[in-house]
Amino acid sequence: MSRRAFLGEGQQHISGPGGIMFRDSLLAMAVALFCLSTTAVCQEAATQAPGWDPSEFQLDKDGPCSFELGAASSLIKIRDSGQSREKVISTLPPRGQSDSNPSVSTMYSVLDDIYGNPTVARFPYFAYRNITCMRRHMGKPIPPNFSSVAPQVMACQSKFGMEASDHLISCIQAAVEGKAP
Structure with missing residues (x-):
């Protein structure tokens, strides 16, 4: 499937960590969720996502758990801000991509955990x-x-x-x- 077909004609998209493609209205939050590096794209997204403070937890951005911990922290903030599970899912790649991309699998695992245990x-x-x-x-x-x-x-x-x-x-x-x- 082409990027255009996956994202929909004319929708904004950005390639995030691990080559994950993000889409739709929560784009800035989705990118900030899963970025712990200091790239310009991540810094810009972090300033646009309400309540996201990438320095809140002092994580080793190259450590084996940095992506997972950033996703956990951010998704709970998003849940607690009132965003529905469905709205968050609409910004993520399809669940089927988790078979080939551990980052996608991690995102869905965290999402299931925190929305399943509100x-x-x-x-x-x-x-x-x-x-x-x-x-x-x-x-x-x-x-x-x-x-x-x-x-x-x-x-x-x-x-x-x-x-x-x-x-x-x-x-x-x-x-x-x-x-x-």
Whole structure:
């Protein structure tokens, strides 16, 4: 399928990280969502996306988890700003592209997690993603998906709050490791 056919005649488009093509009215947000580099396109998109602060989390932009953590943080901000799941999906490549592009798969995984669990707060979910990503890259076992540990993560959030703290992080780590939080 050509880019023109995929995007639709006359629609704006931009190639993002990993060659992902973004389209439609949420273009600036979609690009800011998944860009953690300092390119001019990402900086411009970041200034246009409400509430997006790329320096909020000090991430290693070349680290193995930077894309996943940026997507997690940004998609929760977008969800919390009232954007519908359908509107966000309309800006993404088709789900079928996830087979050949891990970045697309990550975006849909995060999207499913946070819209499927609308009460999970930004930092607890970010911590879950950080812990699971690091464990995956170290070859350690991780839960099959967020839904399998969502009740435990939500219990941690209820007990220790939504803001970053050592207790909250330890609790979420215990949940990821299969221990009682």
